[in-house]
Amino acid sequence: MKLKHGLVGAGIMVLGVSLAAPALGYGVASAQQVRALGSGAAVRLDPSDSSPVIANLAAGATLDWIGESGPYHIVSIPGQPGEDDLIGYVLAAEVEIVGGVSAGVPAGMPPPATGSVIPNIHAQYERSKARRSSGLKRSLWGGTLAIVAVATTQIVFAVADEDAYADSASHQAAVDRHSTAGTVRNALMLSGAGLLAWGAADYLLGSRDIETMEAELPTLADPALEVQYGDASARRGSGKRRFTWGAIMAGGSYATVRWLPWLGAPERADYDTEWQYLSAVHRRDRTETANRWFIGVGSVLGVWGVLDWVLGSRKMSEIEAISRVSAVPGLRRIPVAATGPDLFVRRALDRTEIGLAWSR
Numbered sequence: 001m002k003l004k005h006g007l008v009g010a011g012i013m014v015l016g017v018s019l020a021a022p023a024l025g026y027g028v029a030s031a032q033q034v035r036a037l038g039s040g041a042a043v044r045l046d047p048s049d050s051s052p053v054i055a056n057l058a059a060g061a062t063l064d065w066i067g068e069s070g071p072y073h074i075v076s077i078p079g080q081p082g083e084d085d086l087i088g089y090v091l092a093a094e095v096e097i098v099g100g101v102s103a104g105v106p107a108g109m110p111p112p113a114t115g116s117v118i119p120n121i122h123a124q125y126e127r128s129k130a131r132r133s134s135g136l137k138r139s140l141w142g143g144t145l146a147i148v149a150v151a152t153t154q155i156v157f158a159v160a161d162e163d164a165y166a167d168s169a170s171h172q173a174a175v176d177r178h179s180t181a182g183t184v185r186n187a188l189m190l191s192g193a194g195l196l197a198w199g200a201a202d203y204l205l206g207s208r209d210i211e212t213m214e215a216e217l218p219t220l221a222d223p224a225l226e227v228q229y230g231d232a233s234a235r236r237g238s239g240k241r242r243f244t245w246g247a248i249m250a251g252g253s254y255a256t257v258r259w260l261p262w263l264g265a266p267e268r269a270d271y272d273t274e275w276q277y278l279s280a281v282h283r284r285d286r287t288e289t290a291n292r293w294f295i296g297v298g299s300v301l302g303v304w305g306v307l308d309w310v311l312g313s314r315k316m317s318e319i320e321a322i323s324r325v326s327a328v329p330g331l332r333r334i335p336v337a338a339t340g341p342d343l344f345v346r347r348a349l350d351r352t353e354i355g356l357a358w359s360r
Contacts, residue, residue, distance in 0.1 A: 032064075032065040032097055032098070032099040033062045033063060033064055033065055033097075033098050033099045034062065034063055034065050034073050034075055034090065034095040034096065034097060034098070035060060035061070035062045035095060035096050035098045036057035036058065036059055036060060036061045036062075036094065036095055037059070037094055037095060037096060038059050038094065039057075039058055039059040040056050040057070041056065041057040041061075041090055041091070041094040041095060042055075042056055042057075042090065042091075042094075043055040043056070043057065043063075043075060043077065043088035043089065043090045044072075044088060044089045044090070045088065045089070046089060047069040047070055047071075047072040047074075047089040051089070054077070054086060054088055055077055055088060057090070057095075062098065063075040063076060063077060063088075063090075064076040065097060065099070066087070068092075069089060071091060071092055071093070072089040072090060072091055072092065073089070073090050073091075073092050073095060073097075074087065074088075074089060075087075075088050075089070075090055076088075121213055121216070121217055121220070122220070124209070124213065125210065125213050125220050128206045128209040128210045128213070129206065129210060130206075131202050131205065131206035131209075132202065132203050132206030132207050132210065133206075134199075134202060135198075135199040135200065135201070135202030135203030135204075135205075135206055136199065136203050137199065138195050138196075138198055138199030138202065139195070139196050139199030139200050139203060140199070141192075141195055141199075142191075142192040142193065142194065142195025142196030142197075142198075142199060143192060143196050144192070145188055145189075145191060145192035145195065146188065146189045146192030146193060146196070147192075148188075149184070149185040149188035149189055149192065150185060150189070151290075151293045152181070152185070153178070153181045153182060153185045154289060155286055155289050155290045155293065156181070156286075157174075157177050157178045157181035157182075158178070158282075158285075158286055158289070159171075159174045159175055159178045160174075160278065160279075160281075160282035160285075161278065163274065163275060163278050164275060164278035164279045164281070164282045165275060165279070166275055225319055225322065225323065228315070228319055229315075229316060229319045229320075232312045232313075232315035232316045232319065233312065233316060234312075235308050235311065235312035235315070236308065236309055236312030236313050236316065237312075238305075238308060239304075239305045239306065239307070239308030239309030239310075239311075239312055240305065240309055241305070242301050242302075242304055242305030242308065243301070243302050243305030243306050243309060244305070245298075245301055245305075246297075246298040246299065246300070246301030246302030246303075246304075246305055247298065247302055248298070249294050249295075249297060249298030249301065250294060250295045250297075250298030250299055250302065251298075252294075253290070253291050253294035253295055253298070254291065254295060256291075257287055257288070257291045263283070263284065263287045264284075265284060266280035266281055266284060
């Protein structure tokens with residue numbers, strides 16, 4: 001009778017344990033698997049490159065996924081009949097996760113990460129470079145937007161004295177246009193200032209992260225010569241284009257103002273009425289203002305382009321010189337034995353000779 005009650009108790013305990021695990025949200029088997037991306041993926045005994053290989057996976061082969069250990073996935077290798085399964089480690093780069101969410105995840109909890117959540121230092125470095133570059137571009141766009149808004153208001157919508165208009169209604173219409181343009185200008189200036197501040201923040205934060213990572217890993221600051229040469233070539237090309245556009249902007253503006261008669265300095269004798277003459281003077285003033293803006297912006301673009309052109313060309317020349325030196329065959333070195341001298345003692349012609357013999 002005691003034996004019967006003992007067997008019943010053991011059965012209830014086993015049943016309770018088997019039902020308790022799912023109730024607590026933990027399964028006994030994983031519904032996820034790893035699949036080999038290529039042939040020859042090595043499954044190692046420990047999560048280390050020096051650990052012995054216990055299995056090699058064929059392309060498309062799958063194993064049950066258990067967990068992660070650094071850059072390795074922990075997998076289960078089926079054992080022989082009557083033997084326990086083996087636990088192995090395979091690089092995450094050589095396999096992919098397939099299947100549903102692991103049954104071993106507690107109920108209501110998010111599934112475990114199936115890859116490296118934190119990017120490595122090289123990915124962080126590239127991300128910081130992209131952030132710095134986008135910040136610089138955003139700052140340039142913001143500043144350009146604000147400058148264009150101010151220049152447009154001063155050039156296109158400038159208001160002259162009332163005498164420069166045919167009547168009071170024309171002058172009032174010009175004042176109203178200038179007022180509306182001023183409102184739009186203020187909105188564009190605020191937008192440009194916001195873009196400028198946003199870009200400056202990204203540029204400073206990206207630069208700070210880059211400096212920190214280059215201090216930790218100096219090799220990050222020295223990309224391959226092919227990459228440096230490509231960057232230098234792109235810089236030289238953009239410098240050429242910038243210089244060309246700057247020259248066209250400044251030279252074209254100067255030539256237009258100087259050679260187009262309609263925009264020349266007005267003469268009082270050429271106009272029948274006073275308001276026509278004053279209107280021409282006002283047009284000339286706006287033309288001169290626009291000319292100064294165009295020449296100023298074109299000069300900045302031209303100087304910037306020349307600087308990038310020269311620096312990019314010089315960097316390309318340096319890299320080309322390094323490649324030429326690297327291509328020259330080095331001097332043939334004669335290997336020297338790393339053995340030390342031998343002490344000898346010998347008799348020759350009734351004399352005892354002691355010395356060192358160097359091997360070659």
